[in-house]
Amino acid sequence: MPRTLADMATEVLTTADGRAKTALSRRHAAAWTASRAAGTPLIVGEATPPLRPSRPEKPDLLPPRDVPRRKPGSEAGRLAMLHAVAHIELNAVDLHWDMVARFSRIPFPPGFFDDWVRAADEESKHFTLLCDCLEARGSHYGALPAHAGMWRAAEDTAGDILARLAVVPMVLEARGLDVTPGMIDLFRRAGDEDVVSALEIIYAEEVHHVAYGAKWFNFLCGRDDLDPTETFHALVRRYFPGGTKPPFNEEKRAEAGMPPDFYWPLSDAP
Template identity: 55%
Template sequence: MTATLAQAAVAILVTADPVAKARLSRETAAAWRAGTIQEIGAAAPPDRPGRPERPPLLPPNQVKKRKIGPGVAGRIALLHALAHIELNAIDLAWDIVARFCRHGLPRGFFDDWVIVGDDEARHFLLLSDRLAELGAAYGDLPAHDGLWEASQTTAHDLLARLAVVPLVLEARGLDVTPAMIGKLLAAEDPKSAAALQIIHDDEITHVATGRRWFEHLAQAHGLDPVPTYHALVRRYFRGLLKPPFNKPSRDKAGFKAAYYEPLAVEK
């Protein structure tokens, strides 16, 4: 096992095989919890994470929209798209560990993002296993690279990273997942629906983690969190936030409507 947490994070980031990446993420999290890895250390993350040859990565507007119909193809497309999101989420969690390891952050910050990295890996493996049960595999369908673009535009600014990744992108997952669960249940696929419910419930804690550290760091810099969030999202996120919002799940994360509702109606 790698000597420091930052070095381990980089090892995860450069791993190209998706299942190997997810398993290394889980192993690293277990080693951190057990004390096998003790030092945060320092290491330079790659500009782009390791990726397999498949799936091909296309511009977002060239990836077909997924619709759940009577057959299995729509469900496979949905689960494949979600697996791609979770794979990117593994890298986003470990990138924040490695990229901001020199910022003098408290150990609790790294504890929290190790948990997120572990969860995202568990989600990817859950979806990968479900795809296999449906006769498919991650890599069978095209995907897009939009999620990693968010990391590149916020690589220089931790507050911007927290504003855009957990507090826009992951929060959006809270909004759309319940409808996906409903469609899977209507398609008589309770096993896939149960997997998405697990992911949704874990993502509440991830949004809470992002919100908690965003507020901590904003206040440490003498900034009011809500207007700071508005300014950063307007600068680093393309487009408006899309209602309807899943207010009950956002509330569970402590993510107040004052953060996001104004951004749905003005830019």
């Protein structure tokens, strides 16, 4: 049994099966939260997590250009979208535990670890909800090929906590705030109320994850006397050169602590 939070995080990262990974993630998150509530928090410790997390044999991971495109309005297209979102959520579980393990050596306040453990726990719940939706339709996670580039941002920012915070929660997860309302509408029109319910939970909780990124990014900038906006722009241009793309969900981004001057200057919009 892992004795430190960093060990727990590494154990999740080295578990391959999606259902097993997320069940373990939820158990470890509950143990950390209970220890904090009892006033006897587990030791954070230090760990050297793998550069890439363990993955199940399926789905086949393909270059983005090789992932089959399906019309979103069709039943097959909606199933493919559901599978793609499940893949994103499983990667997010690993991204948040990797945040804990890889940067455990940095002297953060305990709240840093509270936030990312909670985020990992919520992403685990999201993956499970989406797997349930897939299985209710006679499918399962792994039945379709998936995007191979999902972990690239983690590898590129493995040595830079500010870059990790900028690119993962503040760019990639913030993008989820932009696109999820459209997905909810699509599944609602199709009468897929179980998917709508799952996506509404995901949408509400992803705001927290973006907010954690903005909170700790600004914390580090303040500690190091850096201008947050300029630093964010420089890191995104370096590690995510494709930039951010409108339309933006400005209301939810603002709720998460991201003002427009963070992301609009990085867009292709005039």
